[in-house]
Amino acid sequence: MIGVGAAGPLAQAPPAASREGSQRGGWTGIDLGALDAEDELAYWVAISLVPGVGPVGFARMLRRFGTARAAWAAGSALLESLPRIPEDAAPALARLQRVGAGRAAAGVAAAARRSGGVIVTAFDPAYPLPLAAADPRPAVLYVAGDAASMSHPCVAIVGTRRATGYGRACAAEIADELARAGVTVVSGLALGIDAEAHAATIQAGGRSVAVLPSPLDRIYPPRHRDLAARLVATGGALVSELAPGYSPGKPDFARRNRIIAGLSRAVVVVEAPDRSGALLTAAAAIDYGREVFAVPGPIDAVASRGCNRLIADHQATIVTSAAALLHRIGATAGATPVSVASLSDPEAMVLHALLQRPGSIEELLGRTDMATGALASTLTLLEARGLAESYGGATFHPTLTARRIGRPNGLAS
Numbered sequence: 008m009i010g011v012g013a014a015g016p017l018a019q020a021p022p023a024a025s026r027e028g029s030q031r032g033g034w035t036g037i038d039l040g041a042l043d044a045e046d047e048l049a050y051w052v053a054i055s056l057v058p059g060v061g062p063v064g065f066a067r068m069l070r071r072f073g074t075a076r077a078a079w080a081a082g083s084a085l086l087e088s089l090p091r092i093p094e095d096a097a098p099a100l101a102r103l104q105r106v107g108a109g110r111a112a113a114g115v116a117a118a119a120r121r122s123g124g125v126i127v128t129a130f131d132p133a134y135p136l137p138l139a140a141a142d143p144r145p146a147v148l149y150v151a152g153d154a155a156s157m158s159h160p161c162v163a164i165v166g167t168r169r170a171t172g173y174g175r176a177c178a179a180e181i182a183d184e185l186a187r188a189g190v191t192v193v194s195g196l197a198l199g200i201d202a203e204a205h206a207a208t209i210q211a212g213g214r215s216v217a218v219l220p221s222p223l224d225r226i227y228p229p230r231h232r233d234l235a236a237r238l239v240a241t242g243g244a245l246v247s248e249l250a251p252g253y254s255p256g257k258p259d260f261a262r263r264n265r266i267i268a269g270l271s272r273a274v275v276v277v278e279a280p281d282r283s284g285a286l287l288t289a290a291a292a293i294d295y296g297r298e299v300f301a302v303p304g305p306i307d308a309v310a311s312r313g314c315n316r317l318i319a320d321h322q323a324t325i326v327t328s329a330a331a332l333l334h335r336i337g338a339t340a341g342a343t344p345v346s347v348a349s350l351s352d353p354e355a356m357v358l359h360a361l362l363q364r365p366g367s368i369e370e371l372l373g374r375t376d377m378a379t380g381a382l383a384s385t386l387t388l389l390e391a392r393g394l395a396e397s398y399g400g401a402t403f404h405p406t407l408t409a410r411r412i413g414r415p416n417g418l419a420s
Contacts, residue, residue, distance in 0.1 A: 033142040034066045034129075042074060044130040050075035051128050052112035053103050054085070055147040056250055059096045061262065062143035064089040079108055118251035122223035123239065124151035137161060141269035141295050145248045145262075151223050152244030156191050156214045162336060163193040163267050163292075165285040166200025166277035171310050172365070172397075174200055174278035176404045177302050177326075179207035181275060184329035186213025188338040191243070193218065193270050195263055196231050200277045200285070205234055208243075215243040216270065220263040222249040246270075261287060268292040273336050275300045275326060279313030286313045289323065299323040300332060353377065353385045358394055358409060365404040 054060055054068070054075055068088040072078040078085040083100060086092050103111050116126055127133050127148045135157035138144050150157075162185055164178055182192050182204040192208040194201040196217035208215040215238050221227035223245060226235050235245055248262055249255060264284055268274055268291035276299070279285040289299045301323035304311020317323035326332050350358065360366070360374045371382055386403060389395035394409040 033063065034144060035142050037066060037069055039129060042130075047075050048128065048130065049108040049112040050079045051130075052115055052126060052147055052250075053108035054079060056103060056111065056115065056253075057086075057096055057100045059086075059089045059091060059093045061090075061258075062145050065146040066143060079104070115250045115252075119149050119223060122149075122151060122251050124149050124223045124245070124251075125154075127154055135270055137271065138266065138269045144269060145266065147248070147250075149223050149247045149250060150244055151246075152216075152239035153214075153242050154244060156242060156244050157193075157216055157246065157270055159191045159214065160189070160336075160338070161191040161193045161216065161271045163271040163274040163288065164200065164204035164277060165194055165264075165267065165274065165279075165288045167279055167283055167285060167310055168197050168199040168201075169280075169310065170199035170203065170278055171308070172402050172404055173304065174302075174310060175203045176365070178203040178277045181277070181302075181326070181329045181332060182207035182213075182215075183211045184333060185338070186211035186215075188333055189213075190336075190338055191216055193267055195220070195267055195284075195288075196227070196235060196245075197284075198228060198231075202231060202234060204277075205238060209237055209241050212241075214241070217243070217245050218263050218266045218270070219245060219247040219249075220260040221255040222247050222251045222253055224251040225255070227255065260284060264288040265291040268295055268297055271297060273298040273300060275302070275332065276314050276317060276323065277302045278304065278310040279317075280309050281312050281316075283313050286317070289317060293322060298336070300326045300335070302326045351385075351388075353381060354389055354394075357382065357385045358389060358405065361389075361395055361403060361405040362409065365402055367402050371403065 055065065068078045068085055069075065071088050072081060072085065082104065083097055086096055086100065089096070119126055127150050129139065129146055133154040135154070164182055166174060166178060178200045185192050186208040191214045192204055193216045194204045196202065196205065196219060205215045205217060217235060217238055219227060226232045239245060246266065248266065249259060264287045267288050271292070274289055274292040274297060276285050276289050292299050299317065299322060301314040301317040303315055303318055303325055306315065318325050324335065356375055357371065360371055366374065368382060372379060375382060386395060394406055395403050396406050397403045
């Protein structure tokens with residue numbers, strides 16, 4: 008039996024921005040409980056396959072026709088509910104109606120199963136509670152993994168694909184702390200900041216959710232297929248608004264960003280240039296009434312311009328540390344390891360310098376007064392211990408392990 012997914016405390020008190028969504032044709036005020044879930048399911052899935060039927064269009068259709076079954080029976084008239092009618096909408100609808108709603112929905116469900124996924128509609132108890140409170144929201148989702156992971160407290164970490172070493176380190180540290188606090192980390196599986204956040208969450212033993220701009224059978228980017236599989240295997244989930252077999256387009260990336268924001272209690276932007284999908288996610292979060300946080304960067308760093316502007320325009324709260332972020336969102340820090348193998352004096356000196364500020368070999372030479380050969384060998388030992396890492400061999404950073412143990416061992420002020 009498919010239940011009503013819009014139940015729960017988050018759905019009972021949507022943010023003000025969501026109530027405004029009803030004026031744009033959103034979902035607020037539509038009583039899903041008045042619909043016959045079993046009778047509606049096939050029509051919901053079939054209609055969602057029509058190009059141009061997004062969250063707003065689907066809600067407008069329900070307002071006009073009352074049910075998806077009635078809209079389906081109206082034929083091409085249902086397209087009049089859409090904010091924009093793409094050229095391929097009418098031919099696609101005609102093809103689907105020749106096949107029939109039941110057969111179309113069954114075919115999509117079978118394709119989702121072959122990709123390890125299931126269909127989750129707004130009727131389903133598995134529909135994510137935070138997203139049920141967002142308006143507009145997707146009518147149909149395709150989920151692989153544990154759908155319940157999206158109803159736990161979620162925080163999104165997003166940023167540029169062209170991340171710097173600084174950005175990667177920040178994303179990993181924030182994700183690590185969130186995971187240890189029991190928070191589900193949400194991101195978009197993209198290169199750069201997204202992937203760093205997902206990987207750090209898994210390494211910390213936490214749950215991570217990836218919202219895809221592509222269907223479950225076409226992981227994007229392809230190089231992250233293994234990362235996607237690891238997310239599912241460790242209790243997280245993959246979620247997409249696109250049915251298996253469908254090709255993603257540019258609008259699907261923007262819709263992906265809105266789902267990330269809708270799933271999350273807060274959105275953390277780590278690095279974002281002036282024109283960035285991460286800024287679109289932040290804008291969606293503001294529209295949904297979610298909190299937005301941003302990691303500041305150097306004023307001359309292209310990768311940090313968007314973050315610095317969010318902070319300067321008072322659209323985001325500055326992130327000064329992972330601990331401060333946990334405090335702001337009401338999460339409690341998890342357990343932290345407090346010991347590693349003893350360090351030699353040179354190792355302790357160099358790690359102390361890195362914990363104060365990452366740097367190149369040239370910079371570290373001036374800060375430690377060590378000889379070049381001794382410094383190079385010490386950095387090699389720290390890397391072997393998992394306490395230091397370099398990006399492109401240029402700048403050395405302390406790892407998460409070093410950050411966690413450095414201060415308790417007195418290595419950093």
